Amino acid sequence: MKKIIVYTHSDCLLKDNGPNHPEKKERVQIILKSIQNISSIDIDIKNAPLADVRNIYLVHPSTHINNIFSLIPNSGLTGIEKEPYADTLLCPKSKKAILRSCGAGIAAADSLIRENEKRIFCAVRPPGHHAETVRANGFCFVNNVAVTARYLQSKYEINKIAIIDFDVHHGNGTQEIFFKDETVAYGSIHEFPLFPGTGSEQEKGMGNIFNAPILAGTEGKDFIKILENKILNNIDKFRPEIILISAGFDAHKRDPLAHINLESKDYYDLTKKIIEIANIHCQGRIISFLEGGYDLLALSESIKEHLLGLQEN
Numbered sequence: 001m002k003k004i005i006v007y008t009h010s011d012c013l014l015k016d017n018g019p020n021h022p023e024k025k026e027r028v029q030i031i032l033k034s035i036q037n038i039s040s041i042d043i044d045i046k047n048a049p050l051a052d053v054r055n056i057y058l059v060h061p062s063t064h065i066n067n068i069f070s071l072i073p074n075s076g077l078t079g080i081e082k083e084p085y086a087d088t089l090l091c092p093k094s095k096k097a098i099l100r101s102c103g104a105g106i107a108a109a110d111s112l113i114r115e116n117e118k119r120i121f122c123a124v125r126p127p128g129h130h131a132e133t134v135r136a137n138g139f140c141f142v143n144n145v146a147v148t149a150r151y152l153q154s155k156y157e158i159n160k161i162a163i164i165d166f167d168v169h170h171g172n173g174t175q176e177i178f179f180k181d182e183t184v185a186y187g188s189i190h191e192f193p194l195f196p197g198t199g200s201e202q203e204k205g206m207g208n209i210f211n212a213p214i215l216a217g218t219e220g221k222d223f224i225k226i227l228e229n230k231i232l233n234n235i236d237k238f239r240p241e242i243i244l245i246s247a248g249f250d251a252h253k254r255d256p257l258a259h260i261n262l263e264s265k266d267y268y269d270l271t272k273k274i275i276e277i278a279n280i281h282c283q284g285r286i287i288s289f290l291e292g293g294y295d296l297l298a299l300s301e302s303i304k305e306h307l308l309g310l311q312e313n
Contacts, residue, residue, distance in 0.1 A: 002284070002311045003042040005111055006035060007104035008123040012048075014093035015126055018077050021087065022257060022294040023125065023139045031123050031290065034300040041311045048104035048124060050096065055106055056142055058150035059177060064134045068141055069095055080136055088139055094126075098141050101126055105148030108287045112242065113156045118284045119310045121247075123303075127291040129171035129246045130196060138169065138196055145244050145289050146177045149184055152242060159183060162240035164231060164274055165190070167248020167291040168258040170199030170211070174246065179205040185238040187231035189223065191216060191251070191258050201230075210234045216259035220266035223251065227270055236277055242285045243278045249293030249302040257294050264301035271309025279313075286310065 013025040035043060056065055071078055072090045079086040101124035108120040128145055130138025145163055152158040163178075165171045165188040175198065178184040185208045190199050192213030199211045212230035214223065235243070249267065251260040278286050288310065293299040 001042070002119045002313060003044060003117070004307055004311050005108070005117050005120045006043055006045045006123055007048040007107055007120065008032060008045065009048040009100040009104070011093070011096040011100040012125050015097035016077070016091040016093065017087070017089045021089070023127070025125070026296055027293065027299060028123055028125055028290070030296045030300045031303045034304050035123070035307065038304055038307065041307055043307070046107070048100045048122070049107055050099040051103035051106055051147070055151050056102055056147055058154060059143055059146045060133060065142070068136060088137055088141070097126060100124060101128065102142045102144050102147050105144045105287065105289060106151055109148050109152050109156070112285055112287060118286070120287045121307060121310065122287065122289045124290055128289065129165060129167060129174050129291050130169070131173040132176045138172075140173060143173045143177060145246050146174055148287060149244060153183065158241050160185070160238065160240045161242050161244060162187070162235045162238055163244045163246060164235065165246035165248070165291070166227065166251065166270060167246055168251040168255065168260055169195055169248065169292060171246055172196045172198040175199070175203065175205070175209055179209060182206045182208050184208060185210065185235055185240060187235055188212065189214060189227050189231060191260050194258060208238070214260065218260050220262045223260065223262055224266065224270050224273065228273060232273055232277055236280070239281045242282050242287070243274065245274065245286060245288040246291045247288045247306060248291035249299050252293070252295060252298035252302055254295040254298040255293065257292070264298065264305050267302045268305035268309045271306050272312055275309060275312055
């Protein structure tokens with residue numbers, strides 16, 4: 001059984017999206033409460049540092065990041081998208097939350113390489129996988145998983161990284177960032193059609209993009225079978241040195257933003273499948289990032305199953 005490091009920070013709770021917004025502080029609060037109730041896993045909770053913006057610039061140009069920060073209001077909320085998706089919002093406390101969320105991935109990368117930790121989970125918000133190189137959208141400003149991948153490559157000379165995304169929404173940002181980069185494989189299983197509308201099987205990049213669009217109503221057993229056949233088999237052939245996970249829990253049957261029928265236990269099973277690939281190619285090294293998941297009970301149960309899967313040898 002592996003120890004799990006969890007990076008989080010109270011600054012992530014300060015990001016406010018207003019009433020009735022699905023991406024709310026309670027998501028991280030319920031996750032931390034759930035984690036603290038797991039007695040069967042050795043979990044070490046650590047504070048995420050503020051990201052050095054120079055590491056963010058490995059993915060997002062400084063002008064773009066500076067523009068986002070310049071839009072942060074002194075009070076109230078500011079939307080940074082055009083209709084109909086004007087729900088990516090900035091509040092006065094946004095900057096610290098964004099920097100902590102990204103900083104968790106940077107610290108996780110350092111722990112992975114310097115301290116030889118194998119399994120790390122970043123319990124952070126705002127999420128990141130919709131953030132494109134120069135476009136914030138889908139509740140996301142900085143692509144945390146992409147910055148971590150670039151940081152691992154630039155600081156530690158890791159050559160090949162795989163990103164596995166099981167959030168119910170396609171990670172358009174992660175795909176866009178790595179679309180022409182053969183050193184990073186990106187595999188996403190997601191409901192289709194659904195926001196953001198990308199992620200067809202025809203979107204292949206340089207042969208490094210593996211999309212598995214699924215229909216509304218898909219059950220857990222079929223979800224995992226498709227994940228194996230269309231994504232994990234290709235990741236196995238890619239032979240990554242490290243696996244990063246965009247861990248969204250909104251394919252759960254209780255989630256209000258989608259229509260896939262996973263049970264909480266399915267997240268244990270699919271996580272174990274990813275562990276098997278990591279053990280073959282990556283010395284078991286995995287960093288997982290919270291993305292979506294908007295039903296609090298489903299999130300509480302599913303995160304426990306994900307961590308139980310992560311700690312398996």
